[in-house]
Amino acid sequence: APRMGGHAPPPSSAPRGHQNALRRAVRGSSTSKTSRLIHKKLGLGRELFDKYYRAQGVCEGGDECGDFERFMRALDAPLPVTFRVHRAHALSEETREALRAGGCVEAPGGVWGAFQAPIDRELGLKRGRPRVPEGVLDVFEFATANGCGARQEVVSMLPVVALDVGGTQTQTQT
Known part of the structure; x- marks a missing residue:
């Protein structure tokens, strides 16, 4: 495979000679980069998104079972905004109380x-x-500025909880 920038291109998950589902969905709906860009800019990306997930077969029994539409509605629902208070910080209890007072x-x-x-x-x-x-x-801004917490999705909090990181420890991505 040709090397770009010193790195080999990532392998395809599709069998040799077959396009993966995303490429089939994108290429199946338009023939040129220009028309794909127009689809995206005009909000037609939802159509491609729908085609992609249909090609993945996320709903057993086909579209008739109604699971696919429920799945797509779940993807459309916005995630709640979550905030994690650092356990070992001197202001952690005060921050927790302020968040509760704010609803x-x-x-x-x-977690x-x-x-x-x-x-x-x-x-x-x-x-x-x-x-x-x-x-x-x-409260979010004050706690973040003072190192007492972080705005973070719940799934991103799990590694910190599992590693039981203390207030004086730091983490880096590897």
Whole structure:
């Protein structure tokens, strides 16, 4: 395989001679880069997204079973905004109380210090996520600036919990 930038291109998960499902979905709906760009800019990307997941076969029994539409609605639902309070920080209890006072609830899953911001539908969305009420946003910003917490999705909190990282330890990605 040709090397680009000193790195070999990633291997395809498709059998030799077959395109993977994403390429089939994209190429099946348009024939040129220009038309693919137009699809994306005009919001027709949803059609490609739908084709991609249909090609993956995520719904057993075909579209008639209704599971596919429920799956797509679940993907469309915005994730809640969550915040993790660092356990070993001097301000952790004060931050937890401020989040509770702002209407935040402990995030499901039993992750210590994980809070979910209240969802106010009137505030709308920002970048596909619910906007955070002003008072809660102030707590987020103060805690982040003082090293007491981090705005983070619950699934991203799990490694920190599993490793039981203390307040004086640091982590790097490997």
